[in-house]
Amino acid sequence: MIDHLPVLLVVVPVLGATVPLVASLYTDRAGWGVAAATMLVHAVLAALLAQQVRTGGVVSYAVGGFALPYGIELVVDGLSLAVVALVSAISLGVLAYAGQAGPHENSFYSQFLLLVAGLTGMTVTGDVFNLYVFLEITGLAAYGLVASGREASAAVAALKYLIIGTVGASLYLLGVGYALAATGTLNMADLSTKLAAAGYDSTLVLTAFGLMVGGLSVKVALFPLHTWQPDAYAHSPDSVSAFISALVSTVSAYALARLLFSVFTVEFLTAVPAARWALVAVASVSIVAGSALAVSQSNVQRMLAYSSVSQLGLVIAGFAVATPIAVLGATVHLVGHAVMKGGLFAASGIIERETGATTVGGYAGMGSRTPLAAGSFAVLALGMVGVPPAIGFVGKWYILVGAIEAGLWPVVAVLLLSTLLTLAYFARLGERLYFAEATIRDEGAVADGGEHTDGGTTVSTGMLAVVVLAAVLAVALTAAVPALEQLLTDTLPPLLQ
Amino acid sequence: MTADPLQLDLLTSRYNYYAVVLLLGIGLYTLIESPNLVKKVIGMNIFQTGIFLFFITLAFRSGGNPPVVTEGGGPYASPLPHVLILTAIVVGVSLTAVALALIVRIYSEYGTLDEETLEGLYYD
Numbered sequence: 006m007i008d009h010l011p012v013l014l015v016v017v018p019v020l021g022a023t024v025p026l027v028a029s030l031y032t033d034r035a036g037w038g039v040a041a042a043t044m045l046v047h048a049v050l051a052a053l054l055a056q057q058v059r060t061g062g063v064v065s066y067a068v069g070g071f072a073l074p075y076g077i078e079l080v081v082d083g084l085s086l087a088v089v090a091l092v093s094a095i096s097l098g099v100l101a102y103a104g105q106a107g108p109h110e111n112s113f114y115s116q117f118l119l120l121v122a123g124l125t126g127m128t129v130t131g132d133v134f135n136l137y138v139f140l141e142i143t144g145l146a147a148y149g150l151v152a153s154g155r156e157a158s159a160a161v162a163a164l165k166y167l168i169i170g171t172v173g174a175s176l177y178l179l180g181v182g183y184a185l186a187a188t189g190t191l192n193m194a195d196l197s198t199k200l201a202a203a204g205y206d207s208t209l210v211l212t213a214f215g216l217m218v219g220g221l222s223v224k225v226a227l228f229p230l231h232t233w234q235p236d237a238y239a240h241s242p243d244s245v246s247a248f249i250s251a252l253v254s255t256v257s258a259y260a261l262a263r264l265l266f267s268v269f270t271v272e273f274l275t276a277v278p279a280a281r282w283a284l285v286a287v288a289s290v291s292i293v294a295g296s297a298l299a300v301s302q303s304n305v306q307r308m309l310a311y312s313s314v315s316q317l318g319l320v321i322a323g324f325a326v327a328t329p330i331a332v333l334g335a336t337v338h339l340v341g342h343a344v345m346k347g348g349l350f351a352a353s354g355i356i357e358r359e360t361g362a363t364t365v366g367g368y369a370g371m372g373s374r375t376p377l378a379a380g381s382f383a384v385l386a387l388g389m390v391g392v393p394p395a396i397g398f399v400g401k402w403y404i405l406v407g408a409i410e411a412g413l414w415p416v417v418a419v420l421l422l423s424t425l426l427t428l429a430y431f432a433r434l435g436e437r438l439y440f441a442e443a444t445i446r447d448e449g450a451v452a453d454g455g456e457h458t459d460g461g462t463t464v465s466t467g468m469l470a471v472v473v474l475a476a477v478l479a480v481a482l483t484a485a486v487p488a489l490e491q492l493l494t495d496t497l498p499p500l501l502q
Numbered sequence: 503m504t505a506d507p508l509q510l511d512l513l514t515s516r517y518n519y520y521a522v523v524l525l526l527g528i529g530l531y532t533l534i535e536s537p538n539l540v541k542k543v544i545g546m547n548i549f550q551t552g553i554f555l556f557f558i559t560l561a562f563r564s565g566g567n568p569p570v571v572t573e574g575g576g577p578y579a580s581p582l583p584h585v586l587i588l589t590a591i592v593v594g595v596s597l598t599a600v601a602l603a604l605i606v607r608i609y610s611e612y613g614t615l616d617e618e619t620l621e622g623l624y625y626d
Contacts, residue, residue, distance in 0.1 A: 168543075
């Protein structure tokens with residue numbers, strides 16, 4: 006069984022996803038238990054895999070035993086391991102949150118597990134077409150989850166997400182077609198050598214790069230392809246927005262990095278400076294525009310969504326700089342952002358339940374009314390700004406150092422500006438929370454319960470624990486950076502030569 | 503590509519690719535421009551069909567036989583794109599199903615399929 010770890014990581018959640026549907030014949034509340042059990046198994050498998058990668062280096066697995074590069078390969082190296090661990094940990098956290106916050110339907114947990122399967126698959130796959138399939142599984146599950154909100158506006162947000170997301174994935178597929186035409190292979194490792202043989206300046210290769218990266222940018226939600234994101238995050242149930250804000254864009258950004266380093270390789274970026282500059286430009290515009298849009302929002306969840314546009318732009322900028330230190334920084338920020346953003350959405354959900362506040366104005370004076378959630382929210386927000394010793398600082402710092410080393414001064418300027426802008430929108434919230442007169446009276450708490458799918462306005466210990474844990478992790482993860490660095494230097498050099 | 507016959511050849515023998523470009527264009531235009539949600543989904547389908555046709559065309563080789571391996575049967579058309587597109591078609595069908603389910607929900611709630619009317623209701 007130990008040899009089959011990479012494929013089991015995908016198969017276990019898929020199998021788990023079928024159980025709640027069958028269980029619906031007998032009870033409609035079996036979903037949570039099944040999902041929790043499945044995710045515990047998933048976490049154990051991820052831990053075993055981590056052990057394998059740390060002792061034996063990169064793990065490669067041929068699905069169905071078909072000879073590589075013709076069969077589908079699953080590859081787990083330091084980068085994918087970090088993301089697999091992230092998916093596993095955040096899914097468990099979201100489950101602890103959803104236990105009280107809902108939704109409680111069996112079908113919700115089926116989609117939840119399907120999403121986990123899709124995300125894990127995207128992370129471990131070493132095949133560009135397989136990546137497309139998992140991208141679509143992730144997409145389908147995410148559309149369904151967004152639509153699980155009780156309001157019909159959730160369906161509108163989900164449809165918008167579906168149409169834009171499908172165009173993104175289709176463009177990626179078209180890019181795969183061009184790569185296939187240029188090389189005749191779909192395996193990532195094989196592609197990296199054959200693309201070089203086909204010539205980096207060949208039209209086929211350049212088109213493939215543009216379409217694949219463009220398609221994934223839609224899924225990452227880089228500006229101006231982000232328009233699906235604020236609606237999807239703001240209209241879905243709190244558990245869902247915490248989950249997809251933490252993982253869906255994150256794993257897509259990981260997939261983009263995987264394309265850059267494992268398929269097109271750094272030599273391509275050096276050989277075609279226009280490609281690198283295009284990526285840097287899109288990322289930089291994303292950083293600035295995302296922050297500017299976040300500053301102008303009054304709804305807190307929409308602000309957090311636009312903040313994601315900006316922060317993931319930062320991650321992509323780090324990957325585009327493509328020096329080892331910048332890639333480390335981007336990976337740290339990728340993981341850190343996922344933990345912090347998930348935590349922020351979860352905290353905003355608790356604040357809404359306890360006080361009814363959903364807007365920046367409404368947050369006024371709520372610091373004392375919901376001390377734990379507001380305190381965690383403030384810590385996470387400061388972490389996102391990049392106040393040391395939080396993980397947000399380490400990620401940004403490494404990206405900055407990498408950009409300076411590479412002499413990419415526009416990126417340096419944008420990075421510093423973005424920190425200021427991030428401070429602008431989060432400081433405003435912090436000021437409201439702790440130093441402003443309350444605008445919502447106590448009975449307001451019960452008035453605004455409409456947004457919730459289930460569970461009313463009660464907040465469980467589990468929900469609070471998740472948020473506090475996210476805040477603690479936002480600081481404590483800094484201690485894990487050296488271990489991550491070790492892992493990346495052990496497994497990344499082939500990607501970065 | 504300087505010789506005339508080759509250019510003529512390009513024009514006459516690559517009509518599959520023109521169909522691909524046409525389908526992609528029509529699909530994307532409908533998806534963006536039509537205010538009707540169902541037509542948007544139809545546009546999405548046409549767009550995907552363009553991509554499917556592109557892959558299938560890639561598999562073609564002149565004089566190629568169906569890829570059923572027999573002695574002296576080669577050269578064969580590439581079977582790989584067909585398999586990929588079978589998968590992609592399944593994905594496309596699931597996406598259409600989910601999209602239509604969402605549209606049913608939207609229609610039953612708002613009573614309209616028109617994007618602009620919907621936006622007016624939605625942001626109230």
